[in-house]
Amino acid sequence: MYNTKAYSVASSTSPFARTTIARRDLTGRDVQIEILFCGICHSDLHLARNEWSGAMPAVYPCVPGHEIVGRVTKVGSGVTRFKPGDLVGVGCMVDSDRTCPECQAGLEQFCPNTTLTYNSPDKHLGGVTYGGYSESVVVDEHFVLRVPPGLDPAGAAPLLCAGITTYSPMRHWGVTKGKKVGVVGLGGLGHMGVKFAHAIGAHVVAFTRSPGKKEAALRLGADEAVVSRDADEMKRHAGSFDFILDAVAADHDVGAYIQLLRRDGNITLVGAPAKPLAVPAFGLLLGRRSLSGSPIGGIRETQEMLDFCGAHHITADVEVIPIQKVDEAYERLLRSDVRYRFSIDMASLR
Ligand SMILES: [Zn+2]
Ligand SMILES: [Zn+2]
Numbered sequence: 558m559y560n561t562k563a564y565s566v567a568s569s570t571s572p573f574a575r576t577t578i579a580r581r582d583l584t585g586r587d588v589q590i591e592i593l594f595c596g597i598c599h600s601d602l603h604l605a606r607n608e609w610s611g612a613m614p615a616v617y618p619c620v621p622g623h624e625i626v627g628r629v630t631k632v633g634s635g636v637t638r639f640k641p642g643d644l645v646g647v648g649c650m651v652d653s654d655r656t657c658p659e660c661q662a663g664l665e666q667f668c669p670n671t672t673l674t675y676n677s678p679d680k681h682l683g684g685v686t687y688g689g690y691s692e693s694v695v696v697d698e699h700f701v702l703r704v705p706p707g708l709d710p711a712g713a714a715p716l717l718c719a720g721i722t723t724y725s726p727m728r729h730w731g732v733t734k735g736k737k738v739g740v741v742g743l744g745g746l747g748h749m750g751v752k753f754a755h756a757i758g759a760h761v762v763a764f765t766r767s768p769g770k771k772e773a774a775l776r777l778g779a780d781e782a783v784v785s786r787d788a789d790e791m792k793r794h795a796g797s798f799d800f801i802l803d804a805v806a807a808d809h810d811v812g813a814y815i816q817l818l819r820r821d822g823n824i825t826l827v828g829a830p831a832k833p834l835a836v837p838a839f840g841l842l843l844g845r846r847s848l849s850g851s852p853i854g855g856i857r858e859t860q861e862m863l864d865f866c867g868a869h870h871i872t873a874d875v876e877v878i879p880i881q882k883v884d885e886a887y888e889r890l891l892r893s894d895v896r897y898r899f900s901i902d903m904a905s906l907r
Contacts, residue, residue: 558582558682562906563691564880565618569607572884573690575906578620580695581681585635588701590645595689596624596715596873597899599745599806602887604676616676622689622901623649623674626704626714636698644710646702646863647694648717649674649853651686655699663857665700690880692906702860705867712872715745715898716863718853719873723750723802724862725854726825727757730800734758739794739801740779741814743770746804746827748897749873751777754802756869762794764814773896777874791817796844804828815840815848826850873898879905 563578583589601621603609625647629639639645652672653660659667672680675688687694704713723746732738738759740750747763754761755778762781763774771782783790794817801814806828812835814824823846826834836848854862866872874897878886886899 561691561693563620563687564883564906565620565687565690566605567618569605569615573605573880576618576620578687578691579682580693583631583633583695584681585633586697586699587633587695588629588636588639588645588698589631589693589695590625590627590647590701591630591693592625592627592689592691592903594626594711594714594877594903595622595901596718596745596875597622597883597886597890597901598624598715598718599890600718601688602890605887613676616685619676620687620690621675622691623647624714624717624719624900625674625689625694626710626717627694627903630693632698638698638703639701644704644706646704646713646717647674647689647696647700648702648721648859650856651677651696651700652680662855664855666853666855690883690901692903700856702856702863704863707870708867709872711877711900711902712875713863713866714900715749715873715875716866716871717859719745719749719898720753720866721854721859721862722746722827722852723804724753724865725858726802726827726849726851727753727800728858729851730823730825732757732759732800735760736799737762737797737819739764739798739814739817740804741785741801741809742804742806742828743774743777743897744804744806744893745873745895745898747802748777750802750804751779752871753865755779756865756871762798785813798822800825802827806830808832808834811835811848812837812840815846818844818846820844821846823847823849873900875900877902881905
């Protein structure tokens, strides 16, 4: 074991404070990573404040962070894919059983025995896993991703969660060149959705609540921006979308978007509103439309997404902050006061 600096919360109401945590000594399959940047995902805030206490109670001290980009510092004797100096990423998972049908299919995100990057039972050290708001992390090489050269590491960090969460459902639902794709909600997830759909060659329509955000949506690569409160504007798009990515984490009228799908069109939820959404059955059955959800993506697909980003020069739009500002960043996140993701510069912790 060795000690590394980290930022943690001691309870659901505590501010973040500097601390020291233990990381394991490398096994033959492990990669040790010096963390350069870690994105701030909305899940970090939910966990730190124990807002998902039903499904995933927080264990304190809690060190969040699952949008990690760093530099390999050391590898175990059996590691073949990485060497010191490589630029790498770690997302929401650091382990799984590797034997179940989901793992066999490369869909580790659905493994019943997955180990999440933070707040998951730690098989090596006991207690729970600690995430990326830290100096260094040790991860099995299977869960380490290669970050293509040329991508800005601060902007690449959010690809590990926000990126794969929006890329994966587009691939699954067959978004290709020429398809009409809608993106609802222009936050950390939605802005990545617009970038991916645009890079794939789809016709991208961004939905926003405020007319003031239209310009920003077009700058991100949307072909059109629609103000969702404008009934006439919405009506003009009725029955026309192949796919809609719904990245809204608050209560909203999903039925209004179902109406915009064409026959066999799909709307996928990637946000997680606390209250159940009202779904109009007629909206789905007339047109054989479908509503689904999707969490992150498997390791193979996460690498594919990163390689796609390398080829298309895609990163998240980030505001880089020192780790001392993480509490303030959480407050701003709650007000959607960030364009579009915070990325913590871990040099501020050293
Ligand atoms: Zn996340
Ligand atoms: Zn499994």
